[in-house]
Amino acid sequence: MFKKIMSILIVGIMLISFVGCSKTNDTSTDAGTDVDVDTPAAVTTQVLKLSFNQSENHPQYKALETFGKHLEEETGGAYAIEISPNALLGDQRASSELVQSGAIQMAVVGNPIVENFNKDFAVIGLPYIYDSLEHQKEVFTSGILNELFASVSGNGFEVVGAFTAGSRNVYADKAIEKPADLSGYKIRVMESDTMKKMLDYMGGIGTPMAQGEVYTAVQQGVLEGGENNEVTYVDLKHYEIAPYFSYTQHLMVPDLIIINNNIYAGMSNENKEIFNRLMNETIENQFAGWNDSVEDAKKVAIENGATFVELDIRPFQENVTPLHNEVTASSEKTKKLYDEIRTLAQ
Ligand code: GCU
Incomplete structure (x- = not known):
């Protein structure tokens, strides 16, 4: 009996941490703060749990942290990002599956992980295909990868961009x-x-x-x-x-940023525009800071x-x-x- 109660409790805790990814914000005061108020004006914040396999010191972590801050501000508290570093939610392969199932909402995964869903991704991870960081930035920001990225959206996630990880x-x-x-x-x-x-x-x-x-x-x-x-x-x-x-x-x-399909599709046009714009800026900034790192x-x-x-x-x-x-x-x-x-x- 004790065991049964314990397992119900454990499952409960897991559900709260995975599914209960929303909080209520008071829009009448400072949007994005964590004040719980039960008024019709309250905005529910969708917390996007993001799995990251490296530490808080990594430049991609820092870039995503800034992205999350701006996303929360600009969407009036509708979306926030919660990054789990150090592969706490599993390695990149496991994380991609959690995003697919919706147990978590986002992850950064190396190109080979997405190559498992569409072999064509191999081309952007070929040895010596990029001549320099500038060349890679041009490829990632020019739009020529849009069609490739869209090709995997039937698998439960969208590829919303690519970070550099240098050479x-x-x-x-x-x-x-x-x-x-x-x-x-x-x-x-x-x-x-x-x-x-x-x-x-x-x-x-x-x-x-x-x-x-x-x-x-x-x-x-x-x-x-x-x-x-x-x-x-x-x-x-x-x-x-x-x-x-x-x-x-x-x-x-490339390190690809992926997001659960339903979450992405569920964004209003306005919030999606904010999300995409901030993501593009984040990618540019991450390139700019790479050499210093x-x-x-x-x-x-x-x-x-x-x-x-x-x-x-x-x-x-x-x-x-x-x-x-x-x-x-x-x-x-x-x-x-x-x-x-x-x-x-x-
Ligand atoms: C890089 C890359 C990671 C990847 C790792 C690896 O650090 O940024 O996405 O997981 O290499 O070799 O597995």
């Missing part, structure tokens, strides 16, 4: 300067076939794994290293287990004994060419998008 580089227990240096090296990649193939072409053994497991896997010798940007390398203290960070610059994987992260890594290695990327670029051919041959849409992305580089 990814290989890190291990030794400097990686050429493909042969990766021979026999198991390097963690994000959970995607394209990423695995990429690392294999680069000369190593791509090993798909969730980000949260990498530290221990390298420490225990299951992996020789990983690949990521400087910010995550430092955020997760990976310099402690893999102190050589080699500038292969092989990837600039990288410099800050590098300082911390160097203070902690990490070595940053410059190298000639051309042999790696040549090695991954077959992957470009494979992905562009997979559909007309992918080929078209590939050409459009490359055109924007010029």
Whole structure:
């Protein structure tokens, strides 16, 4: 009996935290404050729970925090954002499922997660497809990805934008300067076939794994290293287990911002316009602040004994060419998008 009461209580608490995502605000005073008043003028705030797999120090977290503040202000308290950092609500794959089912409302997920819903997404996560941060920004803000993003909306969520996560580089227990240096090296990649193939072409053994497991896997010798940007390398203290960070610059994987379909469809035109406008501004700002975050992260890594290695990327670029051919041959849409992305580089 006691057990039964306890399980009812636990389920109750979970329901309150997941479903009870609304609060009542008094619009007659300061919109967006948390005063509960039972008057007809009261506005119910839809709290958008957002799952984030990195820490509060991450520039994307900070960008989303500002986004949430402005969203609450501009919608007169109709919408607010509550970010759960550090993968507290699960890894990116689990979070995308929670958004689909409506248990939570938003998440930031790496492109490979959405690639599972439509293979065409592989093209925007191809190695060396972006020449620079500026080029990637141009691609993300030019509107050429709108059709691709809309293609997954039948799956219970919408892709409302893409953040940059800078360039990814290989890190291990030794400097990686050429493909042969990766021979026999198991390097963690994000959970995607394209990423695995990429690392294999680069000369190593791509090993798909969730980000949260990498530290221990390298420490225990299951992996020789990983690949990521400087910010995550430092955020997760990976310099402690893999102190050589080699500038292969092989990837600039988009981080996609997703929102539950019904929540998005349920917004008034006015609130949707505010949401989209603020999201676009947030993406621009996040690009603008990225290089500073990288410099800050590098300082911390160097203070902690990490070595940053410059190298000639051309042999790696040549090695991954077959992957470009494979992905562009997979559909007309992918080929078209590939050409459009490359055109924007010029
Ligand atoms: C980056 C990226 C994350 C991703 C992570 C990973 O940090 O921003 O979205 O989860 O890499 O390698 O898994």
